[in-house]
Amino acid sequence: MTRWLESDEQRVWRAFLAATQRVQEELDRQLQRDSGMPHTYYVVLAMLSEAEGRTLRMSDLAGRVNSSQSRLSHAVARLEERGWVRRAQCPRDKRGNLAILTDAGFAALKAAAPGHVEAVRQVLFDPLTPEQVRLLGEICTAVRDS
């Protein structure tokens, strides 16, 4: 008994796919082109920059960037190679690793931020009315938390 999509649901679904893909690709392209990093790496740097001591445990960081531990582990390995993040052992729990944003990493984030924010505005906020932005927030929260 499959509950197939009605034709208007079908339209919403396809618009959703097209819109979200557009946003993703636009952001990834902009960051890659102008700052040499994918969007996921940017988010990692951003979350670390907001944390106490610019430091987070891997699992905590994974939660904040909506990433699997595996993905984050690979990402941090690359960021470490670039000297943007370093790792340290967690003192409390020897299984745990801390990811620490370096000064170079903070500088890279700072350099990338204006272009990124501008891209976010252009692709998502500028096309919408303030009311639509508010509604989108509610909708996304519902989907995220369901």
Added chain:
Amino acid sequence: MTRWLESDEQRVWRAFLAATQRVQEELDRQLQRDSGMPHTYYVVLAMLSEAEGRTLRMSDLAGRVNSSQSRLSHAVARLEERGWVRRAQCPRDKRGNLAILTDAGFAALKAAAPGHVEAVRQVLFDPLTPEQVRLLGEICTAVRDS
């Protein structure tokens, strides 16, 4: 003069990222697990199945699935290996290639569809009211076409 995000825009933006990632991952995981194909391949099969003669030119197909030609070319190559799609030369334009959905491809799509549609409902439509669905459609259309 960067137009930074206000704190409520910030919240909407992060909810948007979390929600869209959740949808994407849920769908990809479900299709990969239950049908052995990524979501992008499913969309390719679906678009071909709706086309006249289950056939489309590569460039036309790329437009319909919101894909670069390169990505589509790789994807169709894999689908061809599985026997789900075959290629033929375009009679009008010798540069052009046609992608044709095979019977096996149609069967694979048909087998995958119910589970996929159910996942789409669960992750996107069920958490929203009908009014929110309508609004989401308008919002995504605006973002897509901007």
Added chain:
DNA sequence: CGCAGTTACTTGAGCTCTCAAGTACTGTAA
């Protein structure tokens, strides 16, 4: 204490995606 069972994280293989470069054909205009 001791040893399952769980948690935290890493690693490697396989796969998809992107970007840049390459091939082949088409349309146009001198």
Added chain:
DNA sequence: TTACAGTACTTGAGAGCTCAAGTAACTGCG
């Protein structure tokens, strides 16, 4: 008619992601 720019598509290399498996350390219960 023959260049020459543009279009259609493919290919290969490099990079990130996923999944499964591996290591190490903590936790709790007999």
